[in-house]
Amino acid sequence: MAACSFRRSIASQLSKILDLPPENLIKSISAVPVSKKRLIPADFQLSIDSITEDSSSDHSAQDLQLRAQMLAEKLKCDAVVTEISTGPGTVNFMINRELLAKTVLQQVLKDGSEYGIKSELFSTVPRQKTVIEFSSPNIAKKFHIGHLRSTIIGNFIANLKVALGHQVTRINYLGDWGMQFGLLGVGFQQFGNNEKLKSSPLQHLFEVYVQINKAAEDENTKKLAKDFFRKLEEHDEQTLSLWKQFRSFSIEEYIRIYKRLGVHFDEYSGESFYQEKSQEVLKMLEEKGLLQKTIFGLQLLQCFLSKCRKGTGIVDLSEKKDLSSFSTVMRSDGTSLYITRDLAAAIDRMNKHNCDTMMYVTDKSQSNHFQHLFQILKLMGYDWAERCQHVSFGLVQGMKTRRGEVIFLEDVLDEARSRMLQNMASAKTTKEIENPLETAEKIGLAALIIQDFQGLLSSDYQFSWDRALQSRGDTGVFLQYTHARLHSLEQMHGNEQLTDVNVACLQEPEAISVLQHLLRYDEVLYRSSQDMQPKHIVSYLLTLSHLAAVAHKTLLVKGSAPELAQVRHNVVMWLKSVWGTQGVLRYGSVRPALELLREYAPSG
Missing domain, CATH: 3.30.1360.70 (Arginyl tRNA synthetase N-terminal domain)
Known part of the structure; x- marks a missing residue:
């Protein structure tokens, strides 16, 4: 480096x-x-x-x-x-200016896609096994926009860790169990259509869920829903078969949407996997003397305040053991809750993967849940709970389509593509391309991710379509525009690289600025790896974009003396090499559009 x-x-x-x-x-x-x-x-x-x-x-x-x-x-x-x-x-x-130019360019040429990663800043950082749980939508429901941040943030962390040599397991922990499936099952029996379920599963199940919720005020419907879920827990063959269809079709639909986002998972898990194991957890808690029943006195008062019912199972988390802080882990009928299944999942994952770190990427409203989860694991004697981490993030506000308030992620992706197509059609420099939809899809996705990644993950932010899709300024569109411009120059002047250049030709202030900025990349990468904040890399790339824009105007290849033109052209190719393989373009699944984006790239 x-x-x-x-x-x-x-x-x-x-x-x-x-x-x-x-x-x-x-x-x-x-x-x-x-x-x-x-x-x-x-x-x-x-x-x-x-x-x-x-x-x-x-x-x-x-x-x-x-x-x-x-x-x-x-x-x-x-x-x-x-x-x-x-x-x-x-x-x-x-x-020394010539030494600076020679060393930086040689290193970029030598390391290629690993530029920055081989830095000795990482020499003391041990390679680890990490399990990352992210996205985690509820099956039988359309992918809600609230899951977008979890998906792209979790994917960023996973990609970054893999690039730095860590072994990563990506888990999608689906919400696929609970009383809502009793209601949905009854709803499908009354309003469902098998053909619609196969052709558009999430949309149809959403419609069914809306219909049955309207009917749920009826006591008979509530009873039918409880009976359905009871049969599900008892593994009734017919009931379980219908639930499996809901789950299977939902996952197929999610995979299609994840493909649009450039996201994949190593493992699809879910609450249903831990229905039985959660009972083992309750038994362990009882054996260790941690499980208490809310029966009388202060326990009953505390339980009342938290809307518990008599006989509910809790774990006292307070230091003085006065129930000033506790977590409810069992319903009064002896069945498990979300946190109980999370305890079973954490124990199972550690036994299975023997990982160094376990990360959960969810919004900050769940901070209390994960604090309780980690505390209970410690009380159970699992020292590895210290290595569990909740990566929290804020909420997105103001995200609307032209039709109104956005509910579903696919609506957002379609809206980004649609608006980008409109911008492309109205741009004077746009040329005809073979697949404008694909181009608009990639640029629109870049716009969404970059706007999301510019601030602290823990902060809420106000989304703006106009700001996100601007071709100038600090946007994802501008990043793709820069990559396209570099690609166009490379195509125009050939892609033959010289391994030995006259660095005396690279002493202009604009060239030195680019080289100085490239020096910082390993530090930026290291900082992001330490605090898991993509904003450091985004800021770095945006500055690089502005420096490249200045260099494009002043360090002309066309019309320059042959030796000078060749040196500058090599810088273009090396810069594009770094650009296309590093930063958010790599770690955030914002794929460079390459030839698809040439319509934005002016000649020069």
């Missing part, structure tokens, strides 16, 4: 002065972000605060500045570092 070789060189000189091992200094030396307003007169900087032994205490800006100046005076320029300066609490290093 290009940045690594420069960090090592700087760390080597610093270690002699600071009497610290070079490896202890590597992560304290960071590439300087490229400013949009001006060029930063340095490529790397060392934060004085990060190497101060008493870094826990507060240091005045004046004190840090003085320390930076004292350290800078002891350092010397060499064949790698050509200039040393100080900033607010930092020592700054300028790299």
Whole structure:
């Protein structure tokens, strides 16, 4: 990794002065972000605060500045570092310009799709086995828009971990059990149609569910629903056969939608898998003295406040064992609840996969549920509960189609494609293409994902179609536009790469800015891998897009001297190589449109 070789060189000189091992200094030396307003007169900087032994205490800006100046005076320029300066609490290093260009470009050419991944920043990060549960819709219901964030965030985390060498198992934990299936079963018996179930399962089951809910006020209907679910739990052959159809057809429909999103799963699981094992969990809780029945006194009062019924099973989670905090794990009739099945699922997964980490990607409203889940696992004696993690996210607000409020994900995907088609048709630069629907689908998906990934995952955000689909500005459309422009230039001037170029031809400020930005990629990747936030990579790629746009206007290939044109063209190809294989284009399933997007790419 290009940045690594420069960090090592700087760390080597610093270690002699600071009497610290070079490896202890590597992560304290960071590439300087490229400013949009001006060029930063340095490529790397060392934060004085990060190497101060008493870094826990507060240091005045004046004190840090003085320390930076004292350290800078002891350092010397060499064949790698050509200039040393100080900033607010930092020592700054300028790299030899020709060496910078040569090292970065050679590294990009050598590493290709693994550029950034081989960085020594990851050398101390152990390769792990991770189980990630995400998406998890309820079967027999259309894919609700609320599951979109879980799907694309979980997919981002899985893709990123795989790229970094981790072993990942992707699990879709379906909501496929519970009293609602008693109601749906009765509804299908009254209003269902087998042909409609086969041709459009989720739509038809949704219609049936709406109809039966209207009839559910009738006591007889409620009784029939309870009887149906009781038969389901007793594994009545006819009842179970109908439920299996609901589940099978639903999964087929989900797989089709996941294909549109570029998402796949290694395992389809569900609550139904743990119906019997949840009873084993209740037995374990009872044997360990953790299961309490709400019968009298404070227990009954607490239970009343949480709308429990007499005889409900709970686990006391309070430190003082005064029931100030508890979790309900069993109904009064002895049947399990959602959290009981989650306990059974977690234990089963750990036994099956023996993973290092187990991640759950759901919205932040379920934070309390997962806090209770992990606490109960610890109380049961499972130390690995410490390695379980809830990746929470906020809600999307204001997402509407032209027909009104959006309910289903497929409506959103269709709307994005439709609006993008309209934008393409009205654009003056649009050319005729073989499959405009496919192009619009990919650009629309990129627009949705990038708008979602620009902020903190835990934050709610206001969705805007107009903002998401803009071809200029910080949008997914702009990212695809940039990739298309690079691809067009490559096609126009050929794709032969030189392994040895005259880097003296790459000393313009615009070229140096691109090279400086490429230096930061491993740091950005490392940061995203640590906090699981895609916004770092999105921000990096958007800045790269703007730098590429400036370079496109100033570093012309067409009309330049042959040697200069060839060098610049090689930069285009290497930049496209990084672009097409890294960042959100890789980790977020935003597939570069390549030849499908040439209609956006002007010549030049």
